[in-house]
């Protein structure tokens with residue numbers, strides 16, 4: 041049996057599409073309405089409310105909590121202030137990415153770690169000799185993500201929430217004590233709300249009530265997927281294979297190859313994968329993770345040749361699509377879709393470093409009327425969409 | 433000296449300015465009002481209540497403009513309008529939903545045959561829109577010219593039409609010649625469905641659904657879908673003023689300068705060439721070229737002056753038809769309207785609500801306008817912007833936009849304040865028959881007649897499209913034969929407004945085509 045999240049009693053009747061999917065063994069909505077279109081637009085125009093309870097969550101507490109995390113992840117955790125949140129990957133000994141997630145420093149000795157995959161064992165194994173307790177709080181903590189330009193105004197109706205980008209604090213919403221971080225997976229102004237699962241419905245109702253005049257819209261994974269691609273954010277198992285699931289070495293990626301070089305701090309104390317990463321930093325990565333923007337005229341021409349108007353994917357796709365330059369395959373795209381906001385066909389791709397500079401023109405495979413064709417695409421900087429409100 | 437002066441900061445003038453500036457030109461936009469936008473304008477008419485004062489739906493905007501000018505970065509977002517509700521006098525309704533299955537079930541309540549014809553009709557229209565679409569981005573060739581470029585353009589046009597195949601070519605010939613009512617009769621039997629579709633063929637034109645030539649305008653509604661817009665209609669977050677603001681932002685980012693409160697009095701002409709402009713303040717500004725985004729009558733008969741123009745051209749511009757026929761009522765509401773046919777707050781309030789119960793209803797509305805009266809029971813196209821973008825009204829309150837036809841510019845006895853209010857009352861009475869709580873919910877109202885449109889936006893006779901979208905005024909005939917290529921008989925003077933091909937609507941195509949024509953000539 042699939043598990044249901046603490047919000048199930050509220051989200052189930054809303055899911056008129058009956059379009060559910062699995063996420064870490066839980067049931068979550070792909071889209072609530074028959075189409076995800078309105079849910080997508082809510083992210084960029086008002087506020088979308090996502091149930092993100094299936095995330096893996098760990099409470100790491102103790103005198104050596106910061107030291108443990110500093111040993112595991114590539115960013116420097118010991119220097120993080122209380123109230124700060126870090127986005128970071130972590131690697132195996134060969135410097136290949138195992139997972140990526142956030143680390144919130146709740147106080148001097150307490151952290152909340154979120155991850156896509158289970159990480160209890162990995163944390164415990166690295167905690168040998170340290171004074172630290174690691175608790176899996178995945179089930180006891182429910183989580184919501186409120187994303188969009190109206191998200192702040194909505195939260196303010198319920199409680200005091202003044203947070204800078206990537207900060208965390210505690211407040212009460214609808215009388216329930218919660219932890220709120222200014223984080224999310226949409227590249228927009230947004231917040232994530234962490235609370236005791238027992239109070240899930242009270243907080244859901246409070247948010248929906250306060251958010252109604254602002255256009256709050258419960259939204260599912262299809263809308264989120266499109267927004268995260270616009271934000272240029274990668275997804276584990278889709279855009280990269282975690283090193284401990286890879287069957288061959290070539291399936292693994294280093295942080296540098298995923299364009300996460302900025303998260304790797306080689307100057308801090310030793311951490312897992314450091315030596316391999318230092319080597320790679322000297323050599324330079326073989327691969328880069330980039331944004332691709334398809335050339336509309338080229339795409340249209342392929343369809344016109346087939347006597348058709350361009351067909352665009354109405355939802356984001358998640359599959360491996362070859363990318364070529366000068367006739368040779370130089371990489372592959374792993375997710376993509378049509379951005380209704382930008383009116384552009386965009387994709388996230390792994391390219392050999394030589395072809396990865398912004399402005400480089402490559403070709404991406406598109407299937408037109410059952411035939412594999414290639415359309416020109418330009419390498420562009422991620423994020424594709426980066427509104428000021430995200431940070432301001 | 434600047435390279436180009438753009439007269440008028442309507443969205444087309446701004447698009448033209450942005451493209452010229454992007455190509456490295458030094459551009460100055462001069463707008464007579466205190467803010468840019470023209471008929472694509474958002475204003476806080478009553479405190480806390482923002483209105484897309486004139487134009488109100490906005491998905492005709494060319495997607496290539498959104499891409500090339502990066503309008504999303506400058507704040508543009510088009511939100512989908514999901515449905516169309518046509519309340520009926522018998523207490524029932526006809527709804528058109530975006531989900532095809534739901535739509536088919538609903539149509540089948542009224543006519544099982546229409547329910548099946550609907551998708552087929554959509555497919556054919558879609559295919560024809562695809563065939564005609566290249567014309568939108570084309571600088572119209574002059575069929576009377578033998579210049580190689582013009583001949584090439586004509587050949588391309590011919591190729592496009594030939595590639596249609598017999599079925600579509602015949603359908604296109606019908607669209608070009610028939611009335612929308614007759615064309616729709618060939619497909620559907622449900623009156624409300626035909627009338628609601630036909631209504632899109634009469635917008636902005638002093639013509640009824642039974643007037644020949646109105647069928648073609650139906651095609652425009654299928655245009656957007658083939659560019660990945662997926663929906664025929666949308667609402668720009670923040671109203672259509674945000675379309676103009678986003679384009680202005682893009683233009684500024686390329687270095688264009690925009691001056692408001694700067695009405696142009698005259699185009700300075702010497703030796704058959706435009707030299708710059710004189711403002712009403714007396715200030716003169718020189719420029720290598722001048723581009724007018726005002727309508728053809730304002731531009732040529734007003735700003736240039738007949739004495740500088742060839743007589744046949746003056747005649748053509750005088751004959752260019754600008755009969756305004758539309759009005760607008762904007763309401764600030766304390767609560768949502770409750771429709772008797774579909775009570776409560778449902779998804780239907782996020783779409784369009786069309787008062788178009790039958791072809792006869794529309795044709796009668798037109799009859800009155802034909803004889804100089806506003807329609808006693810007008811066609812209304814209603815949306816609730818605050819249901820799509822809550823930031824248009826204070827939390828919990830709402831704004832309503834009512835587009836009205838017909839309100840003839842040449843009203844018997846002329847428009848007065850009293851006639852304006854009587855017109856407003858008629859509109860509200862009409863809608864209140866379907867949503868009885870409406871009157872009590874009104875906090876404020878703004879009534880706009882064609883005379884107001886002329887006075888505020890500067891559109892001659894209040895014609896919403898800078899000239900009717902009738903066949904004899906389209907493509908290589910817009911605004912005058914031989915001058916559809918954005919040039920004018922005055923060297924160095926160009927046109928970029930909706931009075932040029934492909935015409936009205938917040939589409940931006942005229943502005944972009946004009947900039948391309950100018951840049952092509954090395955102007």
Ligand SMILES: Cc1cc2nc3c(=O)[nH]c(=O)nc-3n(C[C@H](O)[C@H](O)[C@H](O)COP(=O)(O)OP(=O)(O)OC[C@H]3O[C@@H](n4cnc5c(N)ncnc54)[C@H](O)[C@@H]3O)c2cc1C
Pocket residue numbers: 439440441442443444445462463464465468469470471472485486487488489490491492694695696697725726727730735758759760835885888889890891895896897898928929930931935936937938939942
């Ligand atoms: C009531 C109404 C409803 C409409 N509804 C829709 C709709 O829902 N959807 C849609 O797509 N279209 C709609 N339209 C049509 C659409 O708004 C217009 O076709 C479009 O905005 C025209 O843009 P433009 O830039 O070509 O011209 P305009 O918007 O007319 O701009 C011309 C500009 O020039 C300025 N100007 C004029 N003379 C001078 C001068 N001498 N000196 C300086 N500046 C000058 C004016 O102030 C104005 O800003 C509507 C129009 C109206 C009036």
